[in-house]
Amino acid sequence: MQPKPDRAAWLKGGNAQCNFGFEGGGQPQHRFVLLGAPGVGKGTQAELLSQRFNICPLSTGDIFRASKALAGGCECSPAMLRALDYMNAGALVPDETVLSLIVERAKCLRCGGGFLLDGFPRTLAQAEALEKLLEENGVKLDAVLSYELPLEQIVARLSGRRTCPQCKKVFHVDSRPPRQAGICDDCGVALFLRDDDRPEAIRVRMAAYEQSTTPLVNFYRAKGLLISIEAKGAPGEIFDQTLETIRTKAKP
Ligand code: AMP
Numbered sequence: 001m002q003p004k005p006d007r008a009a010w011l012k013g014g015n016a017q018c019n020f021g022f023e024g025g026g027q028p029q030h031r032f033v034l035l036g037a038p039g040v041g042k043g044t045q046a047e048l049l050s051q052r053f054n055i056c057p058l059s060t061g062d063i064f065r066a067s068k069a070l071a072g073g074c075e076c077s078p079a080m081l082r083a084l085d086y087m088n089a090g091a092l093v094p095d096e097t098v099l100s101l102i103v104e105r106a107k108c109l110r111c112g113g114g115f116l117l118d119g120f121p122r123t124l125a126q127a128e129a130l131e132k133l134l135e136e137n138g139v140k141l142d143a144v145l146s147y148e149l150p151l152e153q154i155v156a157r158l159s160g161r162r163t164c165p166q167c168k169k170v171f172h173v174d175s176r177p178p179r180q181a182g183i184c185d186d187c188g189v190a191l192f193l194r195d196d197d198r199p200e201a202i203r204v205r206m207a208a209y210e211q212s213t214t215p216l217v218n219f220y221r222a223k224g225l226l227i228s229i230e231a232k233g234a235p236g237e238i239f240d241q242t243l244e245t246i247r248t249k250a251k252p
Helices: 008-012 042-053 060-073 078-088 095-104 106-110 124-136 151-159 199-222 235-249
Strands: 031-036 056-059 115-118 143-148 161-163 170-172 226-230
Touching (some): 031 199, 060 095, 078 095, 124 199, 143 235
Parallel strands (some): 056 115
């Protein structure tokens, strides 16, 4: 039986070990970067891709949220506490801080099971640093999947998003409602609206996204790695389109 992705090493960093223990094998393992403005449904696609290809979804936002959950019992470094201040304000965490977290987790990039980077890189400097790090570790990206959607549809999606504080599953009041309103299907606990999904924070995030991510889309396009996917329709439809696009366009 194939091992299941386990993100302990990614979320905790340091000497944390995961149980994935992937040694490779018959199946070609994928290495993707996912791009998309907040609210395009990138997280949902990451989850679906992760299940389909049995690869870890590596989200930098999840590292910050995991640290935030621990911040009361505070094992966080001063740099991480500063990073959480940026995150709570909806601003991007400085490249230097993000990159130090990634370097510390380079073994996840080398993992024989492949990876799905979600939320990193976010800036051109991060993309360049990632390229160098992958080269040093002897791995190559298959593709950069860029999910695209008009701004007004993004805002509608974000305003209804609700997250489970325990399993981190994301629901939507209209398009992906939980069985019981406001309650996680799996954990039975109350869902919440993330601080960075509140209106003021959304505006800051969208502006930061536009400013920082456009150059990085151009960077990957120039390298022939960028695959644009229209993020319109139900998550299942977008996923089918994603699979078809990977099949026809991604580098093997
Ligand atoms: P996300 O879940 O990817 O939307 O990330 C939530 C928040 O974490 C962002 O709004 C940023 O404050 C911070 N963050 C996550 N990834 C990065 C990154 N690669 N660079 C800078 N800030 C990040």
